Amino acid sequence: MNPSGNLSRSGLGSLVLIAAVLGGGAAAFAYTAGWLSPGRLTPERMIAALTPPSGAPLGHRRNHAKGICFTGIFEANGNGVELSRAKVFERGSHPALGRFNLGTTDPNAVDATVRVRGLGLQVAAADGEEWRMAMINPPFFAVSTPQAFHDLLIASGNKDAEAMKTFIQANPEFAAFAAWAKTAPWTASYAEEPYHGLNSFIFTDAKGGEHAVRWSLLPTAQMVPVSQAELEKRGPDFLEQELTERVRTTGPQRWTMVTTVADPGDPTADPSKAWPESRRTVQVGTLIVQRIELEQDGPCRDINFDPTVLPRGIRVSDDPFPAARSSVYRKSYDLRAAEANDYPRTGTTKP
Amino acid sequence: MSNAPHRFALIQRLLHWLMAACIIAMFFIGVGMVSTVAPTYLPLILIHKTLGFTLLVLVVIRLALRRHYGAPPLPADLPPAMKLGARLSHLLLYGSMIVMPLLGLGMLWAAAYPVVLYGGIQIPALLPQSDRVHTLLWNAHVYLGFAFFALVLLHLAAALFHALIRRDGVFWTIALFPLRNRTTPAE
Numbered sequence: 001m002n003p004s005g006n007l008s009r010s011g012l013g014s015l016v017l018i019a020a021v022l023g024g025g026a027a028a029f030a031y032t033a034g035w036l037s038p039g040r041l042t043p044e045r046m047i048a049a050l051t052p053p054s055g056a057p058l059g060h061r062r063n064h065a066k067g068i069c070f071t072g073i074f075e076a077n078g079n080g081v082e083l084s085r086a087k088v089f090e091r092g093s094h095p096a097l098g099r100f101n102l103g104t105t106d107p108n109a110v111d112a113t114v115r116v117r118g119l120g121l122q123v124a125a126a127d128g129e130e131w132r133m134a135m136i137n138p139p140f141f142a143v144s145t146p147q148a149f150h151d152l153l154i155a156s157g158n159k160d161a162e163a164m165k166t167f168i169q170a171n172p173e174f175a176a177f178a179a180w181a182k183t184a185p186w187t188a189s190y191a192e193e194p195y196h197g198l199n200s201f202i203f204t205d206a207k208g209g210e211h212a213v214r215w216s217l218l219p220t221a222q223m224v225p226v227s228q229a230e231l232e233k234r235g236p237d238f239l240e241q242e243l244t245e246r247v248r249t250t251g252p253q254r255w256t257m258v259t260t261v262a263d264p265g266d267p268t269a270d271p272s273k274a275w276p277e278s279r280r281t282v283q284v285g286t287l288i289v290q291r292i293e294l295e296q297d298g299p300c301r302d303i304n305f306d307p308t309v310l311p312r313g314i315r316v317s318d319d320p321f322p323a324a325r326s327s328v329y330r331k332s333y334d335l336r337a338a339e340a341n342d343y344p345r346t347g348t349t350k351p
Numbered sequence: 352m353s354n355a356p357h358r359f360a361l362i363q364r365l366l367h368w369l370m371a372a373c374i375i376a377m378f379f380i381g382v383g384m385v386s387t388v389a390p391t392y393l394p395l396i397l398i399h400k401t402l403g404f405t406l407l408v409l410v411v412i413r414l415a416l417r418r419h420y421g422a423p424p425l426p427a428d429l430p431p432a433m434k435l436g437a438r439l440s441h442l443l444l445y446g447s448m449i450v451m452p453l454l455g456l457g458m459l460w461a462a463a464y465p466v467v468l469y470g471g472i473q474i475p476a477l478l479p480q481s482d483r484v485h486t487l488l489w490n491a492h493v494y495l496g497f498a499f500f501a502l503v504l505l506h507l508a509a510a511l512f513h514a515l516i517r518r519d520g521v522f523w524t525i526a527l528f529p530l531r532n533r534t535t536p537a538e
Contacts, residue, residue, distance in 0.1 A: 014515035021511065022504050029500060032379045034386035042386045128473055130465050146388050302463050302480040308393055309464070312471045316393060324388035326396075331385075333462060334489055340482035 043331035059343025067101030069298030080284030084203035086313030087125035099300035112232035120305030129311035135195035141271035146324035185225035200268035217255035407452035461485035
């Protein structure tokens, strides 16, 4: 269309420009997606680190894979209102749903082989907002950062004994957790365990005041220590059987929810650092576990206990874990939903 | 075609460029957020959901504007294959703009996630939890997202081809500012 030589030179320049725009756009996209950065800590890499040599637990959560569902209520006593305007703290009963679980990647693990026990919980407020959380029984977390957690998974899966030593040198905070794992008493019941949120969140009260907090669920059941050997004798699935039987025979089980308020300067970004015992605590309510159901057809199966699903009045702090957990839990959910045929439901309630 | 406009109305052009910027941002936020465990994951996902829902509203407005104002005709001397490509790609672009946010919303609903946008705005769930539906919609959102990005790159290449090489005035019909050395549409 343009016969002059000048124009065809500018035409070539235009083609080069178009190619550069497309190539640049595609390259920027690939970079953003992490395809050019194999070192980036992606949810896929975290899940690969969680995957045991025997293979992924298809259809199950990629961690805390063994668990049992419950339903009940969260009975707020109204004391939480001074800290947070979230509706779940207003005096009254809010529907609760959750999952007792073991910190293992094996859905068929023998109970007595798993040190960490957990509780996933979802509390629904009347205005349709939800508060989801996932807590564990140690009083502080094993490591300070998500990267360190990844490194811990890699080191503990390494057959070379030096790997753990190197890890502990690089992450000295792990020593406190190792000591807890070695010395803390075992119990023979999910109902006798405390469950700690560990991560710090920011509560916002009605006047806009902000409070950095952590929370725990403390059992009202008497804690009876047992040896690991004794627990092992009771059977591989004793905890689920015991809890079902306990609720059936003695009725609902209760935990007091206690929020601990940070003083200025307390470490909020590091869940491996417990706050001093002297910090102010506020009892905000009681979790009442009324009904136990197997996970396979139970209501907790479909719930991702993503700790960043929060009502207005609660938000994340500078603690890097909730975001990392949200990202990895999402990936775990996507995987297990796609693998649902490997963990078929037995009931007829769901298609 | 005597009643067809010579170029898109100013409101259409403004909306085109606003949505273009937002949609390109959505591609990058989307692939960036799912590949990180860093704290930015949370603001990115919040922006992605909020912007995605906003874009769904905007595309409805945009289609209504197109219905009202119409679209300028393609140059008469454009080869038939290019005309077909232009029509088809625009159909696919509009289709993607409508379908992508719906797939995104649907996959969240089917995973029983509450959909909460910036400012605490809640979008009520219209689908029950379902592993199968979540997996289907999630895959569709991801793969259609890649296809949509490729389509936008193609659209950009075609726009530059019209503006820089063919200089047939097609780019001028949507441009916000006059181009240097532009020629008027061939008619």
